[in-house]
Amino acid sequence: MARRGRWPVLPVLGALLAVYLAAPFVAGIAHLGLADWRGADWQGLGQATLVSVFSATAATVLIALGGIPLGYLLAKRPGPAMGLLGFLVQLPLALPPLSSGILLLFLLGYASPIGQLTHGALTDSLIGIVLAETFVAAPFLIIAARSAFAEVDPVLEDVARTLGHRPGSVFLRVSLPLAGRGILAGLLLAWLRAFGEFGATVMVAYHPYSLPVYTYVAFGGEGLPAMVPVLLPTLGAALLVMLAATAIVSPNRRRERPAETGSALPPPAFALTEPAAVQEFTFALARQLDGFSLDVAYSGTARRIAILGPSGSGKSLTLRALAGLDARGGDRLVIGDRIWDSASAEDRRVAYVPQSYGLFPHLTAERQLGFARDADLAQARHWFGTLGLAGLEQRRPAALSLGQQQRVAIARALGRPADLLLLDEPFAALDTPLRAELRAALRALQREIAATSVLVTHDPADAFALADDIIILDGGRVLQAGPVNTVFLRPRSALVARLLGAEGAAFGQVVAPDLIAIGGEMTLAVSGPALRPGAPIGWTVSADRIRILTDGGLPAAIIAIEPPVAGRQRVIIRLGDAELPVIQAPDEDLRLGPVQVIVPPGAIQIWDRDAETPRG
Numbered sequence: 001m002a003r004r005g006r007w008p009v010l011p012v013l014g015a016l017l018a019v020y021l022a023a024p025f026v027a028g029i030a031h032l033g034l035a036d037w038r039g040a041d042w043q044g045l046g047q048a049t050l051v052s053v054f055s056a057t058a059a060t061v062l063i064a065l066g067g068i069p070l071g072y073l074l075a076k077r078p079g080p081a082m083g084l085l086g087f088l089v090q091l092p093l094a095l096p097p098l099s100s101g102i103l104l105l106f107l108l109g110y111a112s113p114i115g116q117l118t119h120g121a122l123t124d125s126l127i128g129i130v131l132a133e134t135f136v137a138a139p140f141l142i143i144a145a146r147s148a149f150a151e152v153d154p155v156l157e158d159v160a161r162t163l164g165h166r167p168g169s170v171f172l173r174v175s176l177p178l179a180g181r182g183i184l185a186g187l188l189l190a191w192l193r194a195f196g197e198f199g200a201t202v203m204v205a206y207h208p209y210s211l212p213v214y215t216y217v218a219f220g221g222e223g224l225p226a227m228v229p230v231l232l233p234t235l236g237a238a239l240l241v242m243l244a245a246t247a248i249v250s251p252n253r254r255r256e257r258p259a260e261t262g263s264a265l266p267p268p269a270f271a272l273t274e275p276a277a278v279q280e281f282t283f284a285l286a287r288q289l290d291g292f293s294l295d296v297a298y299s300g301t302a303r304r305i306a307i308l309g310p311s312g313s314g315k316s317l318t319l320r321a322l323a324g325l326d327a328r329g330g331d332r333l334v335i336g337d338r339i340w341d342s343a344s345a346e347d348r349r350v351a352y353v354p355q356s357y358g359l360f361p362h363l364t365a366e367r368q369l370g371f372a373r374d375a376d377l378a379q380a381r382h383w384f385g386t387l388g389l390a391g392l393e394q395r396r397p398a399a400l401s402l403g404q405q406q407r408v409a410i411a412r413a414l415g416r417p418a419d420l421l422l423l424d425e426p427f428a429a430l431d432t433p434l435r436a437e438l439r440a441a442l443r444a445l446q447r448e449i450a451a452t453s454v455l456v457t458h459d460p461a462d463a464f465a466l467a468d469d470i471i472i473l474d475g476g477r478v479l480q481a482g483p484v485n486t487v488f489l490r491p492r493s494a495l496v497a498r499l500l501g502a503e504g505a506a507f508g509q510v511v512a513p514d515l516i517a518i519g520g521e522m523t524l525a526v527s528g529p530a531l532r533p534g535a536p537i538g539w540t541v542s543a544d545r546i547r548i549l550t551d552g553g554l555p556a557a558i559i560a561i562e563p564p565v566a567g568r569q570r571v572i573i574r575l576g577d578a579e580l581p582v583i584q585a586p587d588e589d590l591r592l593g594p595v596q597v598i599v600p601p602g603a604i605q606i607w608d609r610d611a612e613t614p615r616g
């Protein structure tokens with residue numbers, strides 16, 4: 001369809017408004033020549049300007065003192081009471097300033113109790129101007145501060161707590177710096193609003209003249225020609241503050257470039273150390289949330305534990321509870337000789353690395369390392385170097401690749417005394433080669449540290465590589481826990497087998513403690529704990545562990561061949577009564593029909609169907 005002849009409506013509408021907004025300034029320039037420069041009352045104008053600059057600055061200081069904490073509370077403590085408070089403190093913004101002035105007179109005027117107590121000092125005085133300006137301008141800062149604090153990622157504040165910082169210190173070292181730009185912009189806006197305040201000021205404090213009141217009086221006495229000199233201080237202040245605001249809110253001029261990932265990583269340099277002493281690790285945690293309840297428990301002596309479960313099963317909640325975040329009464333947490341049942345996050349010796357790594361965007365890697373309240377900089381630097389990060393000390397997180405960010409977070413977490421290393425989905429954001437590289441680095445690290453590590457993952461491969469014990473979660477409950485191998489070979493149910501990566505499931509019966517019948521008069525030798533002869537079982541095999549041969553294996557048949565995807569080919573075989581997927585390298589010679597297969601006993605997962613929970 002022809003588009004010619006169409007009016008660009010949106011640009012025209014925008015341009016019209018822009019022209020209207022700029023036009024008064026142009027008109028003002030035209031009046032410069034007509035202005036009565038000689039007759040101007042420069043002394044009166046100077047005094048009024050001083051009054052306005054002083055009062056706006058004093059009001060802004062008052063607004064900052066109360067408005068920044070108020071903005072923080074409004075952002076971080078949601079609830080009906082805070083909602084009501086937020087509504088109330090924004091009301092002055094909605095009121096015509098004259099009405100605000102009347103309300104202030106009810107409160108502070110001569111006839112009010114406060115007015116009588118202060119002998120009228122709060123009206124018709126410089127203090128009165130400051131109070132009127134504070135009332136009208138405060139919402140600008142409160143709103144800006146609330147939005148700026150709301151944008152601070154709560155994970156960063158959580159991480160700061162696990163690094164030993166109390167709430168006041170978290171506020172000063174994390175929340176305030178990160179919200180700083182928004183707050184500064186709000187302060188500038190509040191100053192401008194206070195500087196230009198007329199309506200409330202004229203009601204509360206007609207004297208001494210502030211600049212807007214002086215302007216009004218001069219206009220009434222001398223008319224428009226006297227106005228050009230009067231406009232100068234106002235325009236000057238507005239220009240200065242606008243320039244400052246633009247400089248504050250404009251994005252970082254200097255953009256650091258993230259370093260390369262993958263093969264550019266220097267190899268980790270771990271030392272070989274003696275295995276750490278065995279210690280007890282026990283926890284029992286319960287949380288009742290809106291629509292989700294968590295009730296998990298574990299007890300063992302493994303030093304490397306993986307929590308595996310599908311999305312939304314409660315893995316991160318469990319990890320947060322172990323870190324002492326959202327601590328509740330009734331928790332049980334024992335590690336070695338330490339009992340942390342009711343210890344807060346600040347007091348637990350945990351190294352917590354959340355899924356997003358939780359690096360503070362305003363700090364260089366070096367300063368992240370020294371951030372913990374009880375940071376041992378030498379130890380943190382040791383981990384920094386060991387994890388192959390040397391040379392990146394002065395980089396901020398934005399200039400680090402994801403893999404590097406993860407390792408900085410681990411070095412920071414371990415750069416202080418820690419008995420428990422908590423890692424939430426450490427590889428979730430990484431591509432496959434980097435994943436493998438960092439998995440190897442983490443494995444080496446686990447050997448070197450004395451801390452017990454708990455790794456949250458939804459990938460069974462992570463659990464096999466990095467855990468001795470595994471806890472399988474679903475719907476906030478533990479489905480099974482125990483040594484990785486045992487849980488793999490003897491999952492409690494088909495669901496557990498599936499969560500451990502099994503794709504198909506078949507039925508059979510135990511013939512001997514290490515032999516199962518799978519239909520078609522076939523039997524399979526299996527490994528793992530002894531089975532109960534006669535028991536009905538479910539069984540499956542990891543799809544990538546079955547080998548298809550032309551000769552020398554068990555008789556089977558290929559019943560489906562799927563096209564190769566990403567260098568892997570999936571076929572379905574029939575073995576006994578079972579139909580199982582097999583994943584292997586693409587093979588052009590594969591045909592439907594009889595084949596032979598090898599099924600390693602250690603790849604066969606078996607569960608007792610009598611004992612299987614109904615959920616499976």
Ligand SMILES: Nc1ncnc2c1ncn2[C@@H]1O[C@H](COP(=O)(O)OP(=O)(O)OP(=O)(O)O)[C@@H](O)[C@H]1O
Pocket residue numbers: 289290291292309310311312313314315316317318458
């Ligand atoms: N503060 C909260 N209030 C209410 N429900 C919550 C809260 N935090 C988490 N949940 C709910 O608790 C459940 C478990 O969340 P959790 O983050 O622990 O899952 P997860 O197993 O880590 O999932 P994923 O693998 O997707 O990260 C989810 O249904 C989630 O919506």
